[in-house]
Amino acid sequence: MLQNDLILRAARGEKTERTPVWLMRQAGRVLPEYREVRAKMGGFIELVKTPEFAAEVTVQPVDILGVDAAIIFSDILVIPEAMGLPYKMVEARGPWFEHTIKSEADINKLRIANGVDDLSYVCDAIRLTKAALADRVPLIGFAGAPWALLAYMVEGSGSKTFARAKKFLYTEPRLAHMLLEKITQSTIHYLKAQIAAGADMIQIFDSWAGILSPQQYREFALPYISRICDEIHSLVPVTVFAKDAFFIRKDLANINCHTVGLDWTMDIAESRALIGADKTLQGNADPCLLYSDLDVIKSETEKMLRAFGSHRHIANLGHGLYPDLEKEKVKFFVDVVKEFRF
Numbered sequence: 001m002l003q004n005d006l007i008l009r010a011a012r013g014e015k016t017e018r019t020p021v022w023l024m025r026q027a028g029r030v031l032p033e034y035r036e037v038r039a040k041m042g043g044f045i046e047l048v049k050t051p052e053f054a055a056e057v058t059v060q061p062v063d064i065l066g067v068d069a070a071i072i073f074s075d076i077l078v079i080p081e082a083m084g085l086p087y088k089m090v091e092a093r094g095p096w097f098e099h100t101i102k103s104e105a106d107i108n109k110l111r112i113a114n115g116v117d118d119l120s121y122v123c124d125a126i127r128l129t130k131a132a133l134a135d136r137v138p139l140i141g142f143a144g145a146p147w148a149l150l151a152y153m154v155e156g157s158g159s160k161t162f163a164r165a166k167k168f169l170y171t172e173p174r175l176a177h178m179l180l181e182k183i184t185q186s187t188i189h190y191l192k193a194q195i196a197a198g199a200d201m202i203q204i205f206d207s208w209a210g211i212l213s214p215q216q217y218r219e220f221a222l223p224y225i226s227r228i229c230d231e232i233h234s235l236v237p238v239t240v241f242a243k244d245a246f247f248i249r250k251d252l253a254n255i256n257c258h259t260v261g262l263d264w265t266m267d268i269a270e271s272r273a274l275i276g277a278d279k280t281l282q283g284n285a286d287p288c289l290l291y292s293d294l295d296v297i298k299s300e301t302e303k304m305l306r307a308f309g310s311h312r313h314i315a316n317l318g319h320g321l322y323p324d325l326e327k328e329k330v331k332f333f334v335d336v337v338k339e340f341r342f
């Protein structure tokens with residue numbers, strides 16, 4: 001039995017003594033303890049693929065920051081790799097794919113990933129993490145949304161506009177759907193394997209949601225996310241985080257997720273009105289708030305907590321932690337949430 005299941009209860013809409021809190025990108029570069037482990041490894045991908053070390057950095061923020069959940073240390077790009085499209089993580093630049101998807105033949109060459117065999121290293125890391133956590137807090141598993149993964153698989157790297165990926169949607173819609181279908185099936189296998197290995201909750205990251213039009217989002221992104229939710233929502237609580245997609249909040253009320261992630265551009269009261277009372281909301285402090293003085297962090301965080309209210313809220317930032325944030329200020333944010341009472 002979990003000693004602290006606040007996040008799971010909040011996701012299911014049950015009462016909690018206080019608002020639970022975790023941080024996107026909590027396992028990473030704001031912790032010197034992470035950088036130490038990272039330096040021992042050849043690189044980021046080696047760390048992701050070595051379950052003992054992946055488990056170690058997954059547990060670090062629970063010990064050091066006191067967050068109410070761990071999130072498995074991995075990356076959304078493990079799915080393209082398992083499908084046959086490997087990536088490199090270039091220092092200070094981000095992901096890079098040697099081969100990209102351009103044609104039907106490229107899509108036909110891709111495998112549908114099988115979570116248990118192709119991604120066994122993630123499942124091993126989950127099992128080791130669960131043992132190390134010893135039921136202190138839940139473990140969050142995750143995957144990229146199909147559109148976010150298509151974006152990288154077609155573009156080949158990060159981009160401000162993802163113009164190549166968006167061009168693919170306009171000029172090759174049939175192929176885009178073929179690719180999204182394969183990614184979706186892979187993701188369902190992968191998330192079910194994460195849950196079988198011990199993940200207590202799942203988050204779907206749609207990091208480039210906000211660069212599609214509402215019409216494109218409804219055609220190329222939402223139906224695939226919705227199918228993934230249908231497959232796993234009866235197993236564990238599911239969070240959908242569609243970054244910058246303010247226009248899709250009303251639609252998210254109607255899919256089988258428990259929680260909707262908000263970024264800091266989304267007004268809290270307006271989001272609640274659009275999404276309704278039946279979903280939990282997660283977020284949504286601006287990561288840059290954590291560059292402020294402590295009194296500003298405290299007053300803005302408390303303002304945010306009051307705006308969300310005592311029920312159906314999981315406190316987080318509106319996106320991941322930036323690498324140059326000070327660990328003490330990050331911990332202060334966590335403490336402000338944990339000490340606040342309505």
Ligand code: CP3
Pocket residue numbers: 023024025026027028029038044071072073074075076077089093094095142158205206207243320
């Ligand atoms: O949240 C956590 O602490 C868990 C681990 C996690 C990572 N990536 C580790 C990581 C999670 C949940 C992700 C998700 C991810 N990866 C997303 C979705 C979330 C988001 O930020 O929108 C995306 C788009 C990626 C792809 C990716 N991975 C990029 C663009 C980059 C480079 C830029 C950057 O932020 O560093 C990565 C690398 C990455 N993933 C790092 C970490 C800790 C840094 C690598 C390093 O240590 O050198």
